Amino acid sequence: MRDMSSSVLTARNLSKHYGTGDARFDALRGIDLDIREGESVAIVGKSGSGKSTLMHILALLDSPSSGELEIVGQNAKALKGRALNTLRNATFGFVFQQFFLNSHATVLENVILPLKIARLGSRERKAKALETLALVELTEKAGSKAMDLSGGQKQRVVIARALVGDPRIIFADEPTGNLDSATGAIIENLLFSLNRDRGITLVIVTHDDDLAARADRRIYLRDGRLVGESDLKSPPPPAKNGATLA
Ligand SMILES: Nc1ncnc2c1ncn2[C@@H]1O[C@H](COP(=O)(O)OP(=O)(O)OP(=O)(O)O)[C@@H](O)[C@H]1O
Numbered sequence: 376m377r378d379m380s381s382s383v384l385t386a387r388n389l390s391k392h393y394g395t396g397d398a399r400f401d402a403l404r405g406i407d408l409d410i411r412e413g414e415s416v417a418i419v420g421k422s423g424s425g426k427s428t429l430m431h432i433l434a435l436l437d438s439p440s441s442g443e444l445e446i447v448g449q450n451a452k453a454l455k456g457r458a459l460n461t462l463r464n465a466t467f468g469f470v471f472q473q474f475f476l477n478s479h480a481t482v483l484e485n486v487i488l489p490l491k492i493a494r495l496g497s498r499e500r501k502a503k504a505l506e507t508l509a510l511v512e513l514t515e516k517a518g519s520k521a522m523d524l525s526g527g528q529k530q531r532v533v534i535a536r537a538l539v540g541d542p543r544i545i546f547a548d549e550p551t552g553n554l555d556s557a558t559g560a561i562i563e564n565l566l567f568s569l570n571r572d573r574g575i576t577l578v579i580v581t582h583d584d585d586l587a588a589r590a591d592r593r594i595y596l597r598d599g600r601l602v603g604e605s606d607l608k609s610p611p612p613p614a615k616n617g618a619t620l621a
Contacts, residue, residue, distance in 0.1 A: 382445070383544055383576050384410040384433055389442035391428055391599075402428045403439070404599045412543070415570045415577040417587035420596035426580045427548060429596065433578065434546045435463050447543065464493055468537030468575075470547035470566070476532055478522035482513060485521055486535045493540060507539045511565060527558035534565055544576040545569065551586060563589065 391403040403425045410416055410433075418426045431437040432444065435451060444451035447466060454462055476485045483504055490500035508514050511531040516524060521532060530550065537545055547566060551559030563586055570577040579590060587593050595603045 381412050382409045383412045383447055384408070384578075385443075385445040386433065387443040389429075389432060389439045389444060391425075391432060391437075392440050402599050403432070406442070406599075406601050408433075408594065408601065410544075410576060410578065412576055413570070413574045414592060415567065415590040416579070417590035417593045418578065418580045418596065419582075419584075419587050419593055422582075424596040425599040426596055428599075430546055430548060430578065430580050434467055434469065435459060464489060464540060466543050468540065468542035468545040470530075470533050470537050470545060470550045472548060472552065476521040476529060476536075478520065480521060481518055482508065482521055482524070482532050483517040485532055486539050489536060489540045504535075504539055507535045510538070511535045525558075526554050527561060530554060530558075530562050531565065534562070534569075538569065538575075542575060544578060547577065547579045549581055549583075550579065551581075551583060559583075559586075 386406050386408040389403055389406040389408075390401065392399050392401045394400055406429060418429060420426055428437070432439050435446065435454070438451070446454075446462065449462065477488075483501070486504040486507060487500050490503060495503070505514065505517065508517055511534055513528060513531055513535065516528060516532075521529065524532065534550075545566065550566060551562050554562060566577060566579070567589055569575045577590070579586065581587050592604060592606045594601060595605075
């Protein structure tokens, strides 16, 4: 059983700006955050508030302009090159719209890819990929081309690919964004069951209030600042000037 109380991600005074001089834009300003092993966290806020920027930095896909970040006890600044890639591949799973499936490859080949990168033997990676496809109920589509699947099936392949390397943390950016509500509910249930049953920490960026409400904790961003948090027991912070946060 994984230790639920220890931090898997710790951010201190994280800031990120784009551009310089007059063109400088501060996308994140002084973010402090602790994410504990096994919890589910939704990052919410208006468009442009910095949600994706924060998630990309937490997932080591981008670096902050200043501040400190620790991932499973390791200082992000000290991680470079191969060590960075190895930690990212071994620790994280990504459910991002920009990480497209290879539509001409089969479902199985798409799911196997991270295991190839991790240099697992071919028999072992096939067995592991098939086991993961069974978990997302896509066994019968293993040999289909990814482009021949429905939107919900594609998203399940993306989740299988995120899951196949046994990640400690899954980062999901608008995981139900392009799906109809019934299909979105299936994807949502799948993500939260992985969190509940396998103890995988879940970090989700979403505009969807219902999805955010299912997380253990919500983190509210406004103009690059963390303006509040709510867990299951406390309501969200009041919106400034009557504006809504969603
Ligand atoms: N590469 C970049 N260069 C300049 N500005 C950027 C860049 N990437 C993001 N920004 C700016 O940083 C701010 C935060 O962007 P971010 O994508 O994190 O917002 P978001 O909250 O995820 O928005 P959305 O909900 O619309 O996806 C935005 O104002 C955006 O225009």
